[in-house]
């Protein structure tokens with residue numbers, strides 16, 4: 554990607570044009586691979602942006618999982634500033650992820666129908682990377698591994714993610730190490746189980762939020778709250794795009810469609826961080 558030696562005669566101000574094999578840009582970015590993964594299933598010209606938007610979102614999911622794993626490791630090592638740097642990056646990435654709804658947020662049912670049947674039973678519900686995001690948020694569920702039984706690498710990665718403490722677990726363990734009364738039932742929870750809202754945990758966050766507003770713990774709470782809000786926005790933007798594109802039809806993945814998504818979108822990410830605010 555840098556300027557290299559041997560400019561062509563008379564073109565000294567041009568970047569290097571002469572490479573033995575593939576360009577260093579290609580070697581790093583693999584743009585040729587990336588831009589030939591668009592295998593369309595219909596003749597409809599609108600399908601391309603639907604597929605690419607989905608692929609772009611998968612890439613953002615991958616980056617965000619990386620950031621949250623980085624933040625989790627930092628919290629495990631009692632490094633709150635390190636965790637906040639990764640969480641902040643993930644928030645900018647979530648903003649970009651959410652902005653990528655724009656090109657497909659206004660589909661009419663007829664426009665979506667033009668390629669919908671070509672998707673078969675394919676559904677974002679089967680996205681393993683999205684599932685890893687949900688696991689990191691504490692929304693664990695062993696049954697979400699079932700669709701991936703036939704894909705050994707994906708299945709193994711998900712199985713590992715299911716068994717590991719979530720980002721929220723790591724934050725709560727840190728609060729415990731800092732002397733806060735995190736209930737034992739939360740700390741000793743089976744890591745493969747979903748995080749359920751806990752009133753004593755709400756009291757813990759309320760105590761944090763009543764304290765010094767510049768403290769590391771309030772900043773951690775706010776970092777997680779920002780993540781929670783942006784994830785909630787993704788879910789809601791998805792819900793509204795779905796409502797516009799298909800009303801209340803059943804989903805390609807076999808769910809009740811919008812009704813199912815509404816239920817998912819009603820859930821608060823890191824629930825006690827939201828409910829604690831009523832008690833501060």
Ligand code: HEM
Nearest residue numbers: 607610676677678683794795798804805806807808810817
């Ligand atoms: C207008 C376009 C879209 C429509 C109409 C739509 C519709 C749906 C529906 C009905 C479901 C429920 C499961 C099912 O029965 O299929 C679902 C789930 C899901 N979709 Fe979409 N979707 C759209 C675009 C996208 C895009 C671009 C992504 C990006 C990867 C995506 C990711 C997901 C995910 C991750 C789930 C599972 C959500 C969860 O587990 O809570 N969807 N979608």
